[in-house]
Amino acid sequence: MHINYPLELIHPEADVTSVSVPGVNGDIVQDNLRYKNISQPIAFTIIRNDNSPSFQRIGRAITNWVAGNDYVPLISDLIPGYEWEAHVAAAPSMVVTNNHQATVTITFDCKPYLKRLGGQDWQPVPDTPTNLERWSAQPLWHIQGKGNMVLTLNGDDYKLNGIDDEVYIDSERSLVYKDLNDSRAGLAVFPNNGFPSLMPGDNTVKLTGEYSLFEYRPNWRCLA
The missing domain is CATH 2.60.120.860 (Jelly Rolls)
Known part of the structure; x- marks a missing residue:
């Protein structure tokens, strides 16, 4: 599996609530003093030869690899010196181009703060x-x-x-x-x-x- 580029890195959004009050021009902004989780998709290209498992079996293996309900460290040289705390909330998606190439997208649900290694x-x-x-x-x-x-x-x-x-x-x-x-x-x-x-x-x-x-x-x- 090879990461596809360009890759968009998602940054966290502040949790802010806007409240509309009758008779008051403009919304009242309420800061909830937290940042939301980020949804970070990463697309991969898979190249297989004729002797490799089928893409269906490869897809099942990828799904099993990322399965789990708890946060785990996600380390990438895209963010040197730090790690995400991430889990995968939805099954990866696979688009098969032909018998030898496919694209897999895994969307990681990450906490808003990076932890220093x-x-x-x-x-x-x-x-x-x-x-x-x-x-x-x-x-x-x-x-x-x-x-x-x-x-x-x-x-x-x-x-x-x-x-x-x-x-x-x-x-x-x-x-x-x-x-x-x-x-x-x-x-x-x-x-x-x-x-x-x-x-x-x-x-x-x-x-x-x-x-x-x-x-x-x-x-x-x-x-x-």
Whole structure:
């Protein structure tokens, strides 16, 4: 399979609602403070010889390859240093030109932010993590220890009361858990019910309490 060019890269759209009010000239614009997913089609050309499987079998293999209901990394040299979070919401389409050539289009449903490669690797939390991106990062924090803990980020205290062995703070999904089936939300006392995020530039981090491991996946990101 070879990617067809030219290829149009789709960029995310802000989620904005326009409201028409009787007697008021012009719509009222309501910013919903989020970006929508993008639908990124990629067309491929397939060349087969007489000894290759039929295009029908090739089409089934492609459909099985991209099947799945969860987001997975989509990496391409079109966006060096970053990856999409994508899944395929509809079956690929195939147009057969002749017995040796066909075009397949796969449409990926992608989250609006690209993740920087390496930002999903577990790593020790530094005292002063630097976010080189324009957008805030929403890390996955992991602490092993017992008792009461305080995660202080840029002067804000995120308290965890009564940790039993370990806890995860998932800032991207706004969850606190020991594992995904064992919530620890009741232990968390966070300022304004927010979750610890890393602002652009330099940040300061400190963990207070009895712990043996403090690591994170920083999830550095930029708008696609």
